[in-house]
Amino acid sequence: MGSALRSRSVAGQALALLLAIMALLVVAAGAALVLQGRSSGENQARGRALAVAHAFARAPGVLPALTSRDPSAVLQPFARRVTHDADIDYIVVTSPSGIRYTHPDPRRIGGRVTSPLYPATAGRPFTDEVPAAAHSSPSIRAAVPVTDARGKVVGIVNAGVTIPNVNRSVGRQLPVMLGSLGLALALGAGGAALVSRRLRRQTHGLGPAEIARMYDHHEAVLRAVREGVLIVDDKGGLLLANDEAARLLGLPADAQGRQVTDTGLPPDIASLLASGRLATDEVHRVGERLLCVNQRPASRSGHPWGSVATLRDTTELRALTDKADRARERLELLYDAGVEVGTTLDMVRTAQELARVAVPRFADFATVDLLDSVLHGEEPGAGHRAADTRMRRVAVSGERPSGHPSAHLVDEPIGSVTVPLTARGVTLGRAEFRRSARAAPFEDEDLTLAEELVGQAAAYIDIARRYAREHATVLALQQSLLPRGLPEHEAVEVAHRYVPGTAGVGGDWYDVIPLSGARVAFAVGDVVGHGLHAAATMGRLRTAVHNFSSLDLPPDELLTHLDEVVDHLDREETAANGARGPGVAGATCLYAVYDPVARRCCLARAGHPPPALVRPDGTATLLDLPAGPPLGLGGLPFEAAEVDLPEGSRLVLYTNGLIEAGGVDVETGLERLLGALARADPDPERTCRAVMEALPPEHPVDDMALLVAAATGLSPGHVASWDLPSDPAVVSRMRAAVARTLDAWELDEAAFTTELVVSELLGNAIRHASGPIRLRLIRDRTLICEVADGSTTAPHLRRAATTDEGGRGLFLVAQMVQRWGTRYTRSGKVIWTEQTLPSGTGAPYAPPALAIS
Numbered sequence: 137m138g139s140a141l142r143s144r145s146v147a148g149q150a151l152a153l154l155l156a157i158m159a160l161l162v163v164a165a166g167a168a169l170v171l172q173g174r175s176s177g178e179n180q181a182r183g184r185a186l187a188v189a190h191a192f193a194r195a196p197g198v199l200p201a202l203t204s205r206d207p208s209a210v211l212q213p214f215a216r217r218v219t220h221d222a223d224i225d226y227i228v229v230t231s232p233s234g235i236r237y238t239h240p241d242p243r244r245i246g247g248r249v250t251s252p253l254y255p256a257t258a259g260r261p262f263t264d265e266v267p268a269a270a271h272s273s274p275s276i277r278a279a280v281p282v283t284d285a286r287g288k289v290v291g292i293v294n295a296g297v298t299i300p301n302v303n304r305s306v307g308r309q310l311p312v313m314l315g316s317l318g319l320a321l322a323l324g325a326g327g328a329a330l331v332s333r334r335l336r337r338q339t340h341g342l343g344p345a346e347i348a349r350m351y352d353h354h355e356a357v358l359r360a361v362r363e364g365v366l367i368v369d370d371k372g373g374l375l376l377a378n379d380e381a382a383r384l385l386g387l388p389a390d391a392q393g394r395q396v397t398d399t400g401l402p403p404d405i406a407s408l409l410a411s412g413r414l415a416t417d418e419v420h421r422v423g424e425r426l427l428c429v430n431q432r433p434a435s436r437s438g439h440p441w442g443s444v445a446t447l448r449d450t451t452e453l454r455a456l457t458d459k460a461d462r463a464r465e466r467l468e469l470l471y472d473a474g475v476e477v478g479t480t481l482d483m484v485r486t487a488q489e490l491a492r493v494a495v496p497r498f499a500d501f502a503t504v505d506l507l508d509s510v511l512h513g514e515e516p517g518a519g520h521r522a523a524d525t526r527m528r529r530v531a532v533s534g535e536r537p538s539g540h541p542s543a544h545l546v547d548e549p550i551g552s553v554t555v556p557l558t559a560r561g562v563t564l565g566r567a568e569f570r571r572s573a574r575a576a577p578f579e580d581e582d583l584t585l586a587e588e589l590v591g592q593a594a595a596y597i598d599i600a601r602r603y604a605r606e607h608a609t610v611l612a613l614q615q616s617l618l619p620r621g622l623p624e625h626e627a628v629e630v631a632h633r634y635v636p637g638t639a640g641v642g643g644d645w646y647d648v649i650p651l652s653g654a655r656v657a658f659a660v661g662d663v664v665g666h667g668l669h670a671a672a673t674m675g676r677l678r679t680a681v682h683n684f685s686s687l688d689l690p691p692d693e694l695l696t697h698l699d700e701v702v703d704h705l706d707r708e709e710t711a712a713n714g715a716r717g718p719g720v721a722g723a724t725c726l727y728a729v730y731d732p733v734a735r736r737c738c739l740a741r742a743g744h745p746p747p748a749l750v751r752p753d754g755t756a757t758l759l760d761l762p763a764g765p766p767l768g769l770g771g772l773p774f775e776a777a778e779v780d781l782p783e784g785s786r787l788v789l790y791t792n793g794l795i796e797a798g799g800v801d802v803e804t805g806l807e808r809l810l811g812a813l814a815r816a817d818p819d820p821e822r823t824c825r826a827v828m829e830a831l832p833p834e835h836p837v838d839d840m841a842l843l844v845a846a847a848t849g850l851s852p853g854h855v856a857s858w859d860l861p862s863d864p865a866v867v868s869r870m871r872a873a874v875a876r877t878l879d880a881w882e883l884d885e886a887a888f889t890t891e892l893v894v895s896e897l898l899g900n901a902i903r904h905a906s907g908p909i910r911l912r913l914i915r916d917r918t919l920i921c922e923v924a925d926g927s928t929t930a931p932h933l934r935r936a937a938t939t940d941e942g943g944r945g946l947f948l949v950a951q952m953v954q955r956w957g958t959r960y961t962r963s964g965k966v967i968w969t970e971q972t973l974p975s976g977t978g979a980p981y982a983p984p985a986l987a988i989s
Contacts, residue, residue, distance in 0.1 A: 364447030478596030501534030627732030
């Protein structure tokens, strides 16, 4: 045995070990058989004793004998007979208290048993081993209670077999067991010899060290090599696949032993492996991998038996390429976001641009919420809204399922990223991006990308917020500088529109100014630039126009004075800010004065688009006015032109933002305007609505102003006129004529004051003026009295001293009328007064009290 174990071959060592193992197995089996036989004998003895005890306890006559006066007389002979017939060693019948009624040794009848009788005394049979006593050997006992009809235990039957008798039964079987073990040992030795011989052939006589080394190499190929190895036999069966090959090809666990074509591989690589042909660096796609395959045929003793293939994963190179592609896509997304987000100074549109640029290139669904205070242009965390964290959803982009208004994604979202919109350390809102189950989950790089995207958008939104706040401030300033309401006039009905532009609050303005003699002035202007400076300049120009119009200047003269004002303001700006200042020069203005009595309009423009005239028949044309230079440039005088405005015509004034809306050229814009005016209703308000509806739907870049005046003229019955000679005698006659006129107009209550005014104005004209004299009364919303003469000398209001004999007439006139003034004409001047018409309530008209000293 020792020489066999010291053998260098694995077969010899295996033979020795097998013989030793067989010997040990035979010995162990023999011992087990002996122990099993003994245990089986004891079990058989227990069963036989229990069966005998049960039969004895149920035998007829046992119960009556136990209840008789001498149980032993009946039971002792019966117990001996049964002991002999049943091949057991003893039957002992006792009372429940343990008094023997029967015993193999009669001398022991009447004594008390020493072995416990419980649980038989409780009516339950049992078996146990009774240890050896002074007069008996150890035995296996079965105790069965005998009960009467009421279930009371009246006796106990003890039947037993001694242990030596059981052992003798086992000993009789021992020769057969040993013979069987010897035969098994001989057969095992023969089988071990055959196995050793076959093992010698299969291992080629190699020793354990050589086999262990080969096993290590085999394990390295199967487990550690990072290149797939496949061995396929000449029939296409898969003999071996290492772990890497199984991973790369996705082979099932039971792939070895199956045909290569039945392992679920793609057809091209499966046919290659099954063919066994020579292959060098062939690339095949398996799933998402690209595998480089090399295959060589294998042979034994010159006879081919299969092939060996190696696999190398080239997907890592593709993964690196994909990673570089993803990085490039992120950079492209950031670049596109820089171009597409923040294109306007509108917070909501910027948020919508962020949501649109993120879907679907970054997420399947995106929302942007802004603080309510931010949307109002306020600084977050400041003022009365400091604790206001309410947000409003301003942008949503992505797919929505139909029929589920509360849901947002077609698929259940598997990941979301929420990033705060923060600028200058202040939170403006939040942006949330979600991906559905169809997309890959978010990664750390995605979170960084989301922060960069949102950071860019937050900066633009903050700029838009500050712009919105400044825009609202400037717009409020501009609205305060524009007319709050237009004055009403008997002979003119006016409607207007003003729309601020997206490029910022501009300097477009309009105005309607009542003048003397029932006339009305229309003004429309445009200041260069946008913002606070443009709005402030617009207010200054509008104020200047108001001041110049109070002087009753003709339109061309008014524009000349306004040009000087603009030039002065521009020089002030240049002196204060240098060439970098915004400047004022280049502003435009159109000024028109309409006389409803003559139904003529005098107009002049300074670089402004020409007005349009819609005649009563609906035809719309542009008025051919001399185009003066823009204000502040100087060099050329301004020219005025007069046009007739028949009743029912409409004069339309506008700024360039109206005709250039939508980015069209001026000619196209004018054609669009004239077309809308031709189709519009004669009502000025409806005309404004029709013009605005004809504009493109998008919000205009530049602000626009529109003013529509419908001329009706004054009825000839509301005007009375007299041409008078320079003769003091006409004064009394004119007082009577004025009284008759006022009586016809049902203005008798104003006759006293009007006669005094006419007397004073005519007396001054006759006394101090020259040329023809003209008196005119006009009934408008006020009673107007005008005296025209050929002199250019204007009267002056003064306070006469108590000793002066004259100088009180014009003072009295000023006290009795609402307004008075002087305007100059080409042939002289006109002194005019306005009186408030008596109310229609029937109250008597009371002229102002006069104090004459």
